[in-house]
Amino acid sequence: MDSTFTNNERAEVLTQALPYIKRYNGKVVVIKYGGNAMIDDELKKQVMEDIVLLWLIGVKVVLVHGGGPDIDELMTKLGKKPEFVDGLRVTDKETAEIVQMVLAGKVNKTLVTMLQMYGGHAIGLSGIDGGLIEAKVKNAELGYVGEITKIRVQPILDLFEKNYIPVISTVGFDTEGNVYNINGDTAAAYIAGALNAERLIMMTNIAGILKDKNDPSSLIPEVSVEETKKLREQGVISGGMIPKVDCCIEALNHGVKVVVIMDGRVPHSILMELLTDEGAGTMVTGGKHE
Numbered sequence: 001m002d003s004t005f006t007n008n009e010r011a012e013v014l015t016q017a018l019p020y021i022k023r024y025n026g027k028v029v030v031i032k033y034g035g036n037a038m039i040d041d042e043l044k045k046q047v048m049e050d051i052v053l054l055w056l057i058g059v060k061v062v063l064v065h066g067g068g069p070d071i072d073e074l075m076t077k078l079g080k081k082p083e084f085v086d087g088l089r090v091t092d093k094e095t096a097e098i099v100q101m102v103l104a105g106k107v108n109k110t111l112v113t114m115l116q117m118y119g120g121h122a123i124g125l126s127g128i129d130g131g132l133i134e135a136k137v138k139n140a141e142l143g144y145v146g147e148i149t150k151i152r153v154q155p156i157l158d159l160f161e162k163n164y165i166p167v168i169s170t171v172g173f174d175t176e177g178n179v180y181n182i183n184g185d186t187a188a189a190y191i192a193g194a195l196n197a198e199r200l201i202m203m204t205n206i207a208g209i210l211k212d213k214n215d216p217s218s219l220i221p222e223v224s225v226e227e228t229k230k231l232r233e234q235g236v237i238s239g240g241m242i243p244k245v246d247c248c249i250e251a252l253n254h255g256v257k258v259v260v261i262m263d264g265r266v267p268h269s270i271l272m273e274l275l276t277d278e279g280a281g282t283m284v285t286g287g288k289h290e
Contacts, residue, residue: 017275024274025058027198028160030256032188033065033111035205037264044114047203050270051165052120059274060160063115063122063167064191066184067107074098087240088138088145091181096144099181103169104128111167122165127172127182130155133190135172135180146172146180148187151194189247193254200251201273202244203264208282209245211236221279224286225249248284259284 031051037043054061071089072082075098083090091099104126115122127133132155135146159166170187172180185202192200209231211218223231228245231237237245248259262269262281273280 013276016277020275021057024054024198026060028060028062028192028195029054029199029201029274030062030064030188030192030195030197031201031203031270032185033063033203033264034068034184035203035264037203038065038067039069040265043265043267045118046267047264047270048111048114048118048120050268052115052118053271054274055120055165061165062156062191062195062197063111063165064170064184064188065103065107065111065167066170067103070107071099071102074102085142087243088142088183089181090142091144093144096179096181100126100171100179104171108167108169115165115167120165121163122167123159124167124169125155125159126169127187128179130158131173132156132168133170133172133182133187134174135182136174137180144178144180146174146182148172148182148190151190153191153194156191156195183243185244185247186250189251189256189259190254192251192256192259196255197251198257199274200248200256200259201270202248202259202261203269204244204261205263205265206241207263208261208280209237209241213238220282222283222285225252225284226286228284245284252284252286 037047051061051063075082108124112122112124125132131152133148134150136149138145138147156166170182170184172182188200207216207219209220209223211220228237244261251259260273260281260283262273269280
């Protein structure tokens, strides 16, 4: 037996979780999964364990994932050089096929397998399945990078009804049969909004929004949409954090109650955020619901 914790300390942890278990039971929580937590095997295992635990206590968890490193790896093997413009992958017809193969195939099914290894029941969907993510060309220069035009959540609701964890790869489609590469953060925001999710958790490679980007201890634990405008003006929210915060605001404006940007490199950060008083990362609140 691990002697690090006394029985009282263990009991304290469990009783602290009780009000949160009540709060989230039967509610929808969307998790955008990416970054280091997707690459590091031990972190990946812990994320899957966290999701299965939430599912077992009655949370309706939706896992939305990307898979950039896997796409890069296959492109390189096939002799194609990955290209990016403003953080978005330039996607010609062949690259779109590679994205579909990797995200809807390898990555999606690996995550489904892992969730089932740890005791969950999961089914993988791409944005094409059930017409989940309809899209159009975002910018001709980027090729088949999609801008979302419609989300149909019925396939997700059907899986909830049968008590499955939906695992969604961010590949979209249009009515002419084209396949699109969709930004994972954007897809998660739209899906969470369409489901009126209680929480959207955005896993990243940093602690959250930092007053000083070089100082992890300068984490801002909570910020309103209104306050994010000032933080942009001050340069606190800059670079890659700008599109991430934009996605948070998009989700809040479409009905998500709270969005959390958090460090996926911290073990069991999802459970810390949802089931403890301390929480994790930066909580973004205060959207304009439509």
